[in-house]
Amino acid sequence: MISLLLPLFILAPAELVRLDFTQAPDNAAWVASHDLAELRTTPEGVVFELTGSDPYSVGPELTMPADTPLWLTARLFSESGGRGEVFWADPNFRAGAAMSFHVPKAEWTEVKVPLPALPTNTRLRFDPPGSEGTCTLAWMALSERTLRATPEWPRPTAEPLPGGAPSLTSGELVLTHHPSQAGDFELRWAQTVLARGHNQPRLAYTDDNDQPQWLDLSAAETTVRGRGGRLEVTTRTTDPAGAEWTWTTIFARGRQAQRIDVEVRLATSADRWVDYAPLLMLMPGLGGYGPARNQALLAGSEYLDAPDSSSSEDDLEGEQSQRQVVDIAKFTQPLMAVQAQGRWLSLAWELQPDVCALFDSPDRQFGSGAHVMGLLYPGSDGSNRPESSLFPYSGKQLNARQPLVLRATINAGEGGSVVPAIETWVAQNRLPALPRFDRNQYLLDTAAGWLDTPIREGNRWRHAWWPGILSFGPQASADGAVYMDWLAGRVRDRALADRLRQAALDARNETPGAGLYHSSIGHVVYPVPPLVYGAVSEMLRAAGERGQQILGLFEPDGRVLYRQDPDRPDYGRTHFAPDANGLTSGHVERLLEAAIVTGD
Incomplete structure (x- = not known):
């Protein structure tokens, strides 16, 4: 069944500024500011000869539209390769007002870097990668970076599950799943509801005509089979072009009590560019304690006490404070947890670049009146989406008959903080080996x-x-x-x-x-x-x-x-x-x- 929400399709943005460094006029205003020899114009672009460890060149003043996030794209060749940076003046160049990018060694490449809205009158500073050799910059362009509108998400609910619904028990932790409703499950500790699943799941993809499509998975055919300490939930649907989609979630009793292992497989019979797929969603507090909680954790990013809200501006301000879908490189552990009423619930997973974590406490994404801990496809790498957006700038191809596989673990326990959730993760996962000391x-x-x-x-x-x-x-x-x-x-x-x-x-x-x-x-x-x-x-x-x-x-x-x-x-x-x-x-x-x- 197809349900259209707000459009996702974005036209290629028009360039606001383009600098052609194969032409002397565009090079003339750029200065070899530090650790660079005199700039040279060649048919391939401007050549930066690096003479020290901190090379950079400052360009002329640019007039930019107000309140407009930007893309910076550039084509360059670096003999040494490595990490380059672009700073912008606000009104001076400073730490924090910069974005970095990676350049391969001795290979022409195009980089695309998201920039925030810049001051209307600003200058750019280009820091080529490396500290020796040369770097050739062919061109640089700035264009509008259109952010995707937030859809009007259907609100998840906590309707009573039918009597006799399939269930799985691991110690005091019990998972019960609706027999025919995708994403509709409940996690209990004894008689206390810890969380519900998201029972209104939607999947977004871009079709062969570059048009956005939504699949309403809550209306798709779903079956649940229970056997041998496992629940296997399978949801099948067909998109308008005839591709068959299969979303399978296997919940299994873990090796330790109060542990449920999860394996998720998402597959399609035809190649599809996926913009948003909710692989596994937990809504802690839904059907139970609601938005009230004592502590919450997104390891490496959010450490919240009772009065705190995630993505607040108490420590970071502006766009960087939004941490709902963070770059996976920021995780100290792939672990999320919420603790309330003397019990904690955690979600851990195997890191992979194509999967990202969604964390919001309290939940302001879906209006559940609780909290959200989820795992989404595609991933988040610091450049493919704003960390506030559930959608990347462009989708990720899911190849036909090559399913995406996610492995995760749900744990729960008693305790007055999230510390036991961290201790449990450490006990269940090997820490990295100590490096060899020479x-x-x-x-x-x-x-x-x-x-x-x-x-x-x-x-x-x-x-x-x-x-x-x-x-x-x-x-x-x-x-x-x-x-x-x-x-x-x-x-x-x-x-x-x-x-x-x-x-x-x-x-x-x-x-x-x-x-x-x-x-x-x-x-x-x-x-x-x-x-x-x-x-x-x-x-x-x-x-x-x-x-x-x-x-x-x-x-x-x-x-x-x-x-x-x-x-x-x-x-x-x-x-x-x-x-x-x-x-x-x-x-x-x-x-x-x-x-x-x-x-x-």
């Missing part, structure tokens, strides 16, 4: 990091470095001197050892006396340099002064209050109080260190 290679790599990377600038060092990011300026580094002297005594290469000792001496000379106590670029700092280099008396005096300064930060009641720097964002705006353990503890640690060092 001591000599470690010494060589670490020495190269101190000596031969942009972290070093003359006799000063940065805490961190990233192309185009200037947040961490070079500074004196007494801790670096200690590390380099330590390395010098362990590397096998005498010439390298001599370089390390000289660099360590240069670092010490940048910060004599009490500076050996204060100067560091690392996160974890100990008062080692003054002890190693014989500046103990200076260290005692500096530690005493530092301790007195830290004491002055404490209020009479023992708190340290956050005070906003007028030139920086208000980092405390979403916190419920002006003090926090994380803010106070660092000062307490440094105060205690000063007391121990001085003996005062």
Whole structure:
């Protein structure tokens, strides 16, 4: 049965700006701004000759339409390949106002990068990949990036299941499925409803005439067979062009109690470009506790307590705060969980690029009045869709008679947080093997990091470095001197050892006396340099002064209050109080260190 919702078809966008770098006029306004030789125009495009580790070129001012998300497309050839970036001025170039892309080595390629709506008057900065060789840019174009409209989704319901409906039991966890309704199942813990499935599933694809089509799977023929600790749910339907679709979900009792293993297969008899397929959908709270819950988790992206909502702007603002369908590279574990009323429910799955996770707590996608944890086809890779959209920019081909296969696990248990869900995942999945440790290679790599990377600038060092990011300026580094002297005594290469000792001496000379106590670029700092280099008396005096300064930060009641720097964002705006353990503890640690060092 076919049900048409809002259109999905998008016409190819017209170009707003096109720069042809085979023509000198389009090249003239671009500047070899940093780590580049003079730009050269050739019949193939403008040639960037890379002369350092942070090459970039800044272009002329562009006038862009307001409030219009964009595509940037470009054709280029890189001798070294790797990661390139495009920054935009807002009004200056800064971290966060950039998108990256991958370029293969020594191969002409076209890249397509989604950009947000840019300021009406802006400039672009092109960072070619690599740090040596050349990169040739043939052309670059900007066009409107049309976002797909959100359909008027049918609302999932929690109608009572028929008496005698097929069920599967795993310890206290019971799954009961409607005998003839796709997606209509219930998960219970004893007598408590934990979740329902989505009983109004729809599938969207683009037909051979580039027209959008919807399949209403809730109206398709569905059968459920139960045998040997398994429920096999099969839904079949035929699209208007005659292709047969089969959606099979097998629920099986897991090896541990309170565990249900799931295998989903989606197949079609003809090639189809699929825009949206809900492979497995759980609606925690539907038919039970509703939107109220204690905690929720999307591992790597969302860690929510009772008052929190997913995709809020409490930590990120604007488009990047929308995390309903995140890039799979952001997962620390393929795990979602919701905890309420002393019980938790989790959904884990085997990662694969063609499957993405849908997470919204509370559910604002389907209006269920609960929460949603789902697995969708196609996947999400950070560039093929906005992370707020259930639809990619273009579909993914599902080949005839080559079914997509998804394997997942539903777990449940008792507990006052989502922590048991994480513990269960760790118990059921092997952690990655520890990498083989090559001591000599470690010494060589670490020495190269101190000596031969942009972290070093003359006799000063940065805490961190990233192309185009200037947040961490070079500074004196007494801790670096200690590390380099330590390395010098362990590397096998005498010439390298001599370089390390000289660099360590240069670092010490940048910060004599009490500076050996204060100067560091690392996160974890100990008062080692003054002890190693014989500046103990200076260290005692500096530690005493530092301790007195830290004491002055404490209020009479023992708190340290956050005070906003007028030139920086208000980092405390979403916190419920002006003090926090994380803010106070660092000062307490440094105060205690000063007391121990001085003996005062």
